[in-house]
Amino acid sequence: MKGWMYILKCADGSFYTGSTKNLKLRIAQHQAGEGANHTRKHLPVKLVYYEEFDRIDLAYRREKQIQKWNRKKKEALINSNLDKLKKLAECTNETHFKYKPAAFDSAQAAEEKVTEL
Numbered sequence: 001m002k003g004w005m006y007i008l009k010c011a012d013g014s015f016y017t018g019s020t021k022n023l024k025l026r027i028a029q030h031q032a033g034e035g036a037n038h039t040r041k042h043l044p045v046k047l048v049y050y051e052e053f054d055r056i057d058l059a060y061r062r063e064k065q066i067q068k069w070n071r072k073k074k075e076a077l078i079n080s081n082l083d084k085l086k087k088l089a090e091c092t093n094e095t096h097f098k099y100k101p102a103a104f105d106s107a108q109a110a111e112e113k114v115t116e117l
Contacts, residue, residue, distance in 0.1 A: 003059030005066065006050040007078060010042035015074050019063040021056050049078045 004023040008016040008030060016039050020026035027047050030039045039045050053059040066074065076085040 001056055003053045003056030004050050005053065005059045005062040007048055007066070007074065008039060008045040009048045010039060010045050012042045014038070014042060015048075015071065016042075016045065017063050017066045017074075019056065019059040023050060 001021055003019055003021055004026075005017070005019045006023060006026070008018070008027075010016060016030075016036060018026065018036065026035070027045075029035050030045050031043070033040050033043060035045075051059070051062060053062070066077070069077075070088075073085060073088045076082075076088055
């Protein structure tokens with residue numbers, strides 16, 4: 001059964017991410033105040049993005065992934081700014097090891113470098 005992951009923009013500017021088997025019906029429910037608590041409190045809502053999946057479980061998985069994203073990352077997705085989305089997806093915490101592969105002429109040179117460390 002098909003499924004959709006969708007993002008709504010609420011009247012206060014916040015985003016709501018959900019998934020459903022029937023996108024048209026679910027949006028109507030949100031607009032009527034029959035959706036999630038968040039959208040009920042921030043009507044009206046507007047559909048700003050959706051993705052279609054062959055199965056509802058895949059849509060649900062995508063929903064959970066996007067719910068963890070910050071606002072800038074969601075905006076990049078909504079605006080189809082893939083370059084910005086890729087940049088925002090990069091790890092920036094201090095403990096992240098910035099791996100830069102070293103080029104060696106031979107396996108022996110690589111082994112010598114490891115021995116130096």
